[in-house]
Amino acid sequence: MTDVTRLTLAQARDALAAKTLSSVELTQGHLDAMAKARGLNAYVVETPEQALAMAAASDARIAKGTAGPLEGLPLGIKDLYATKGVHTQACSHILDGFKPEYESTVTSHLWRDGAVMLGKLNMDEFAMGSSNETSYYGPVASPWLPPHRDGAWAREALAGDKKGLLTPGGSSGGSASAVAAHLCLAATASDTGGSIRQPAAFTGTVGIKPTYGRCSRWGMVAFASSLDQAGPIARTVRDCAIMLRSMAGHDPRDATCIDAPVPDYEASIGASIKGKKIGIPREYRIDGMPAEIEKLWADGIAFLKAAGAEIVDISLPHTKTALPAYYIVAPAEASSNLARYDGVRYGLRVPGKDISSMYENTRRAGFGPEVRRRIMIGAYVLSAGYYDAYYVRAQKIRTLIKQDFEKAYAQGVDAILTPATPSAAFGIGEKGSADPVEMYLNDVFTVTVNMAGLPGIAVPAGLSADGLPLGLQLIGRPFDEETLFSVASVIEESAGRVALPQPWW
Amino acid sequence: MSVDQATVRRIAHLARIAVSDEEVPHLQQELNAILSFIEELSAVDVEGVEPMTSVAPMKMVWRKDAVTDHAGADVIVANAPVSEDGFFTVPKVVE
Numbered sequence: 001m002t003d004v005t006r007l008t009l010a011q012a013r014d015a016l017a018a019k020t021l022s023s024v025e026l027t028q029g030h031l032d033a034m035a036k037a038r039g040l041n042a043y044v045v046e047t048p049e050q051a052l053a054m055a056a057a058s059d060a061r062i063a064k065g066t067a068g069p070l071e072g073l074p075l076g077i078k079d080l081y082a083t084k085g086v087h088t089q090a091c092s093h094i095l096d097g098f099k100p101e102y103e104s105t106v107t108s109h110l111w112r113d114g115a116v117m118l119g120k121l122n123m124d125e126f127a128m129g130s131s132n133e134t135s136y137y138g139p140v141a142s143p144w145l146p147p148h149r150d151g152a153w154a155r156e157a158l159a160g161d162k163k164g165l166l167t168p169g170g171s172s173g174g175s176a177s178a179v180a181a182h183l184c185l186a187a188t189a190s191d192t193g194g195s196i197r198q199p200a201a202f203t204g205t206v207g208i209k210p211t212y213g214r215c216s217r218w219g220m221v222a223f224a225s226s227l228d229q230a231g232p233i234a235r236t237v238r239d240c241a242i243m244l245r246s247m248a249g250h251d252p253r254d255a256t257c258i259d260a261p262v263p264d265y266e267a268s269i270g271a272s273i274k275g276k277k278i279g280i281p282r283e284y285r286i287d288g289m290p291a292e293i294e295k296l297w298a299d300g301i302a303f304l305k306a307a308g309a310e311i312v313d314i315s316l317p318h319t320k321t322a323l324p325a326y327y328i329v330a331p332a333e334a335s336s337n338l339a340r341y342d343g344v345r346y347g348l349r350v351p352g353k354d355i356s357s358m359y360e361n362t363r364r365a366g367f368g369p370e371v372r373r374r375i376m377i378g379a380y381v382l383s384a385g386y387y388d389a390y391y392v393r394a395q396k397i398r399t400l401i402k403q404d405f406e407k408a409y410a411q412g413v414d415a416i417l418t419p420a421t422p423s424a425a426f427g428i429g430e431k432g433s434a435d436p437v438e439m440y441l442n443d444v445f446t447v448t449v450n451m452a453g454l455p456g457i458a459v460p461a462g463l464s465a466d467g468l469p470l471g472l473q474l475i476g477r478p479f480d481e482e483t484l485f486s487v488a489s490v491i492e493e494s495a496g497r498v499a500l501p502q503p504w505w
Numbered sequence: 506m507s508v509d510q511a512t513v514r515r516i517a518h519l520a521r522i523a524v525s526d527e528e529v530p531h532l533q534q535e536l537n538a539i540l541s542f543i544e545e546l547s548a549v550d551v552e553g554v555e556p557m558t559s560v561a562p563m564k565m566v567w568r569k570d571a572v573t574d575h576a577g578a579d580v581i582v583a584n585a586p587v588s589e590d591g592f593f594t595v596p597k598v599v600e
Contacts, residue, residue: 101580212560226560255566324543335520342521344593349586355596356521364523372522376532377539379520380508390543395556397549402557436535437542453560478561 004029005182009073009239010266012185016062016072023062023072027055027116030074034118034183039158039505042168042178044079044137045087046119054116061114070246071114076184078175079120080127081107081230082219086117090221091135092125094341094366096348104219105251106188106230113246118184122174125368126338127195127223130442131431132173134370139428140173142166142203143181143501146427147466151504158505163429166468169199169421169442175233176203180500186234186243190220192227193326194446197458200233201420201471204460204498206240206488207233209446211479212453213258214244216251224333225256227326227450235500237459237489241265244481260479268485274308276487279413283319284445286422293419293470296462300417300472303461303494304487314413316404321397322448327440328381328394329451334371335378341366373436402452409477415487418445420471424464445473455481459488460498469498507537 004026007015015021031048051074058072077083080090082100089095103111111117124134132140139162145154146166157165168177172189176199179187189196191209200207208231215230222228232243245266250259280301285294301311343349343362350365352358367375381390408416422444432439449456454475461472472491476484508516513533517524524532578591587594 098584101576101583102574213563226557252566252568256560256563258561258563259566318549321546321549324546327539327543328546339521343586344595345582346584347586352596355598357523358596359521360518360523363521367522372520373532373535373539375520375522376513376516377536380512380516380536380540383516383519389547392556393546393549393551394543395558396551396554397546398557399554400549400551435538437538440542 005033007185008236009185009234009242010236012073013242017067019062023055023058023116024052026072027051027074030118030184036503037181037183037505040141040143040177040181041138042122042140042174042181042183043076043119044091044122044174047086047117051116051118058114058116068112068114069242070110072116073185074116074118075110076118076121076175076178076187077107078172078188078190079123080190080221081188083107083117083120087120088221090126091123091137092366092368092371093136094347094363098346102219105216105253106220106247109246109249115246121178121187124171124173125371126221126334127171127190127192128334128370128374129170130194130198130439131167131428132170133167133428134368136368140168140177141428142168142177142425143505144203144425144468145501145504147468154504163427165428166425167202167428169202169425171195172199172233176200176205179203179205179233179235181503181505182500186232186239188230188247189233190228190230191450192223192330193450194443196231196233197420197446197456197473198442200458202425202469204469204500205233205235206237206457206459207231208240208244208457208481208484209449209455210244210248210481211455213256214248214479214481216249216254216257218251218253222337224330225337226333227330236497237485237492238266238269240457241269241485263482265481265485268482269489271486272308273304273487273490276309276414276483277412278304278309278311278487279314279408279416280311281314281316281319281416281418283316284418286444290423292464293422296470296472297417297419299495300461300491303491304417306494307490312413314408314411314416316408316448318397318400318404319448322401322451323440323444325394325397326447326451327377328390329398331374331378332382332391333378335375335382338371338375370436398451401448405452405454414477415483416475418473418475420445420458420473424466424468424470449475454478455484457484457488459491461491461495507540508533
């Protein structure tokens with residue numbers, strides 16, 4: 001029998017519907033692949049019994065003719081989604097032993113539609129990071145081999161401290177690595193400043209952060225509530241469209257989640273983009289941009305032109321301010337959201353001489369260094385005397401960033417094309433140890449989209465000189481994910497699907 | 506703006522995070538690197554600009570002021586590190 005993990009989500013769905021494959025076979029194939037890939041550290045928890053029970057139930061529904069849109073399809077779930085009775089820690093020590101009594105809305109939508117859960121995926125602690133190195137459970141390795149290294153070298157590195165192997169990006173590093181290594185058909189992820197799109201770009205996979213409000217955030221561990229949004233990572237644009245349709249939808253328990261019908265996103269795949277206006281923002285041509293990123297961007301423009309799109313130069317003058325403003329807004333909201341971790345209601349407790357020192361000791365032991373840093377920055381920018389100078393100013397700048405996009409869309413622009421990341425994937429242990437800002441710069445192209453609440457998709461569009469995947473980003477109008485899927489499928493088709501690495505692990 | 510070591514200790518206390526004396530100089534350096542990065546925003550003209558208060562324009566919805574999904578005290582304290590008879594337990598706070 002052929003390797004079932006090589007199927008795309010859409011192919012697997014069709015094979016299950018045609019009854020040429022059972023969900024139990026498909027699920028078992030993935031569980032076997034996961035067992036062989038533990039060195040990558042993509043999963044922090046595997047749930048094989050649950051997976052096989054869900055798969056058997058799916059097979060029964062398929063036989064009865066009551067299959068849902070994701071019936072029997074095995075998925076990985078990022079550790080920040082609450083899954084009832086299953087490890088949910090956002091890869092933090094402070095949520096030690098936390099097993100929620102409830103299910104997040106997004107995952108409950110997936111199970112409603114018949115999907116199968118394979119396990120919980122590694123991530124940067126509380127989604128704070130761009131390389132999956134801040135996880136309490138250790139870094140995730142990308143299945144892509146570093147330049148000039150072979151499988152034998154990489155297997156040895158995998159067994160050690162993983163230094164020199166490539167990061168899958170972050171914070172959804174486990175999701176991206178698992179999808180790229182064929183350890184699930186698709187995965188849930190989340191994006192506060194680029195945490196879906198950057199890892200997708202680093203691993204040759206597709207990731208979409210939908211419009212703020214498209215998916216319910218209920219039951220997702222909160223990082224920065226005005227920026228957080230759920231989305232999928234998958235191997236094709238079509239698979240992302242199938243996933244998002246199930247993940248999205250109204251939820252009265254999240255007041256920011258819109259009450260609007262969810263389109264059949266898959267119908268947008270392959271739709272003509274003739275006459276669509278694609279904006280190219282000049283401010284994204286940053287100093288010191290590698291030539292291969294410039295070329296990738298030019299190739300993307302050529303693909304879209306060839307498909308009949310009209311290319312227009314646009315200006316988004318406040319682009320440069322987005323990243324520093326993000327590093328006020330996100331830590332401020334994080335310091336507030338993470339105040340709940342105090343050793344009382346869930347997770348870790350470290351005793352102290354009084355209640356205050358119990359809080360302080362618990363939070364010192366439970367949060368990793370990056371999370372502590374961001375909470376402290378947040379506490380500082382919100383503290384008396386600094387609130388207006390930092391937080392209010394940053395929220396004003398956010399208005400300016402949003403207005404930049406609104407002006408471009410008012411000129412008739414349908415979508416904006418940019419690089420997804422400033423470079424290809426870097427190595428584990430390579431960045432940010434001396435200066436945290438070095439790591440933050442990874443999100444320079446993605447963070448504007450969160451600040452404005454817009455949808456953005458990262459799609460593989462070529463390879464670096466070293467043979468590593470590079471991605472382009474498309475930014476859409478609010479709630480117009482359909483155009484992103486149409487345009488991204490043109491890029492995917494024109495660039496040719498990236499050949500993901502064969503197992504060496 | 507940059508922070509001195511006393512401010513680092515004050516912020517850590519505001520954030521209820523214990524810091525040791527040895528950690529303070531390193532934290533000071535890291536926080537100042539981040540603060541100098543966000544400092545470039547002071548050059549942006551924000552005169553007359555409204556701060557963003559809602560990412561997407563939407564009407565706030567109302568719901569009935571009623572118990573919705575009260576699962577019972579046992580379920581609520583199920584994940585507590587220490588609990589007693591359906592209550593969270595904390596060190597004594599009142600003398």
